[in-house]
Amino acid sequence: MSRRVVITGLGIAAPNGVGIPAFTHAIKNGISGIKHDTELERLQFSCQIAGKPDITDEMKQRYFSELELRGFNSTGILYGVIAGMEAWADAKLDVNNSDQPDWDSGIIFGSGTSGIDKFRESIYKIDDLQTRRLGSTVVVQTMNSGISAYLGGKLGLGNQITTNSSACVTGTESILMAYERIKNGQAKRMLAGSTGDSGPYIWAGFDAMRVCTFKHNDSPEQGSRPMSASASGFVPGSGAGAMVLEELESALERGATIYGEVLGGHVNSGGQRGEGTMTAPNSIAVQRCIKGAIKDSGITANDIDAINGHLTATSKDSLEIKNWAEALGRSGSNFPYINSLKSMTGHCLSGAGSVESVAAVLQLHEGFVFPNINCEDIHPEIVSLVDLLKIPQQKINTEINILAKASFGFGDVNACIIFKKFT
Secondary structure, X not given: OOOOEEEEEEEEEEOOEEOHHHHHHHHHOOOOOEEEOHHHHHOOOOOOEEEOOOOOHHHHHHHOOHHHHOOOOOHHHHHHHHHHHHHHHHOOOOOOOOOOOEOOEEEEEEEOOOOHHHHHHHHHHHHOOOHHHOOOOHHHHHOOOHHHHHHHHHHOXXXXXXXXXXXXXXXXXXXXXXXXXXXXXXXXXEEEEEEEOOOHHHHHHHHHOOOEOOOOOOOHHHOOOOOEOOOOOEOEEOEEEXXXXXXXXXXXXXXXXXXEEEEEEEEEEOOOOOOOXXXXXXXXXXXXXXXXXXXXXXXXXXXXXXEEOOXXXXXXXXXXXXXXXXXXXXXXXXXXXXXXXXXXXXXXXXXXXXXXXXXXXXXXXXXXEOOOOOOOOEOHHHHXXXXXXXXXXXXXXXXXXXXXXXXXXXXOEEEEEEEEOOO
């Protein structure tokens, strides 16, 4: 029997807000978290601005012991633990302190490259013949599943504990994987999300590919410009988003706050065929992914009130809007509201899908559409497809019933999830 799956907890570590209250305030008011990065300037990057969560020592000590912080150098795990633990606490779930794991609860928490700064530190020690001085936590800080391993131990969970990795699609995919596990009766609740490391060793490859902006090093907050005619590339970002997904019956039994419901979704690939490549989307696959999510959710294209797009501030933004319009069969004033969180956070890479999904669910729950900043000059190809009023540049207070969130990533991979306001 298929089970209904709802969202009962949210957590966030984003460039423009750590913790749900700060993040909600930021997205409602169009507050950017993108700043000048002195390290990128020192290393002579073309793009010298970035989005990084502002993590205080007090935050670290709230979630990590003094022993854990000794020799700790993995920003992705740091962001992921903060977001994951906040989501668990927000769901009013206790940390399991018994000798037995919580068999009904698990974790699917994605990452791209884990602990790259720890890797660098370790490589230097190995080359200096200091292998024995690496310390006992190098492996867990640098293995891809380090984030799910940390969270699984802190919470004492006994269901599936795993990490997925699918480039920019990672976070959206992790939520869908967790949804499927609960829907199929394999778990009562799952902590889902994703995280992405920060720093030059993560971002250098993108700078070398010339896909990052170089025109706003002196005006960081204006640098990320999704859907803008003057967009010149994405701003690198980092962070983590998390949510607790739960079987509806379990959530109702314990009187949990319900932020929304996951209706369904779809994941596919363009196979790097046709117009699809390692870095460019196959439009046929993108449209099939959107249509597949709609079908799986049991809705129609006309039921969608809002879209939280992938929209990175590259030349592909216009193509993404065209794919949405064709997949939905909607355009002009009939097009749903659409926004891109990347205008405020930059592109959080493997953390993007989950960070943006948290923002999507907050809009459903509180009844607003957050503004797109830095797109006062919307690209003419987009204007020809979508009414300007559907690309809000100021917050709109409005009831949203159904919202589509999509991510499209390197490797020509796609994911689309459909969220619904819980009633």
